[in-house]
Amino acid sequence: MVYERPQSYYDSMDLDPEQVLLYLSMRKRNPQNEDEERLLKQIREIESKGRSVEIPFNGL
DSSP: OOOSSHHHHHTOTTSOHHHHHHHHHTTOSOOOSHHHHHHHHHHHHHHHTTOOOOOOOSOO
16 A cells, blocks of 8 residues: 555554554554554553553564
8 A cells, every 4th residue: 555645654544553552652643543542641651650662573
């Protein structure tokens, strides 16, 4: 699939869950639903405590 702009790729619903988590944590993806809103909130809470989010590697 060809995306017209990078943000279209980051916000795509065709991404693997690991990619969604990665792009949310990098602030490249805009949350697409309530689940992603909750994930982003959790990511921000973890980072506010000076910790980092570990993302499972599945060939990214």
